[in-house]
C-alpha cells in the first residue's frame with residue numbers, strides 16, 4: 001500500500017506534469033483550494049498589527065546611515081531603504097515583466113515550466129521542503145506561488161537563453177542595478193558592526209527569486225511562503241503594493257510589513273547572523289495571501305560573499321569575538337549550512353543551533 005509520503009510525492013509529480021503552476025489552477029477556475037496547498041494546521045488569520053519597518057534614507061551622511069543600519073539590524077533584522085539609487089523605472093519594469101510573464105496564456109509560459117533547473121533557470125511552483133526527522137509537517141506541501149528563479153553563481157555563467165525572452169532585459173538590468181546597491185549595503189552593514197567596510201568582503205547577488213502569487217479563492221487556507229529565515233548574508237526584496245509579507249517579532253507575534261512605494265526591503269539572513277557573532281538578527285518571515293482578486297509579485301535577491309564554494313569557511317568576524325562575547329558559532333562550510341537547512345526542511349532561528357560554539 002502506498003504510504004502517505006508516496007501519495008504526496010505522486011500528487012506533487014502530477015501537479016508538475018500539468019505544467020500550469022498555481023496560475024493554471026486559477027485559469028481553470030478552481031473555487032476551492034486543492035489538498036496540496038492546504039495548511040494542515042488551523043487557518044491563521046492575517047496579523048492584526050502592522051509593523052513600521054525602520055526606514056533608512058541612503059542619502060543621509062554616511063555615519064548617520066551606518067548608525068541606523070546597525071541599529072535596525074540589531075533590533076529587528078529588517079529595514080527598508082529609500083534614495084537607494086535604483087531607478088524606480090528599473091524596479092517597476094522588473095516587477096511588471098514578472099507579472100506579464102506569469103499572466104500569459106498557458107501555451108506561452110508552460111514550455112518554460114520545469115521543477116528542476118535548466119541551466120541556471122527554474123520556473124515552477126516550488127514544493128515546501130519536508131523535515132527529514134519524521135516530525136509531522138506543519139506546512140502545506142506547496143506554496144500558493146509560482147517562481148522564476150535565476151542563479152547567478154551557476155558554475156558556468158547563467159544560461160540566460162533559458163530566461164523567457166521578454167524578461168531578460170528588465171531582470172538583468174534589475175540585477176545589475178541591485179548589485180551595486182548590495183555592495184553599498186554590505187559596506188554599511190559591516191561598518192554598523194564597528195568593523196571596516198570591507199569586512200564582509202566582496203558580495204554578489206547570487207540568486208534571484210521572482211515570485212508570482214495568484215489570487216486565491218480561499219486565501220486564508222494557503223501560504224504564499226511558509227515561515228523561514230533566509231540562508232544568506234542579506235536579501236533585498238522588491239514587492240508591489242498588494243502586501244502579505246509578515247515578520248515574527250521577539251514576542252512571537254506575526255505582524256504585517258506594509259509595502260512602501262519606492263522603498264526596497266533589506267533583511268538579514270543566517271550567514272550574517274553567524275558572521276556578526278549574533279549581533280544582527282536573522283528575521284523570521286512568511287507570506288500570507290491577502291486577496292481573492294489581486295495577484296502579488298515580489299523579487300528577492302540573495303546576497304552572499306562572492307567566494308562561497310565547498311572549500312570556503314565562514315564564521316564570526318575575529319574583531320567581534322572578545323572575552324566578554326566569545327565566538328557564538330564555530331566556523332562552517334557552505335555545504336554544511338545548506339545540508340542543515342535541507343535536513344530541517346525549512347529554516348527557523350533555532351536552525352543554527354547545530355553550529356553553536358558554546
Ligand SMILES: O=C(O)CCC(=O)C(=O)O
Nearest residue numbers: 209211225245287298300
Ligand atoms: O515574497 C516575499 O515577500 C518574500 C519572499 C521570501 O521570503 C524569499 O524568497 O525568501
Ligand SMILES: [Fe+2]
Nearest residue numbers: 228229230285
Ligand atoms: Fe525569505
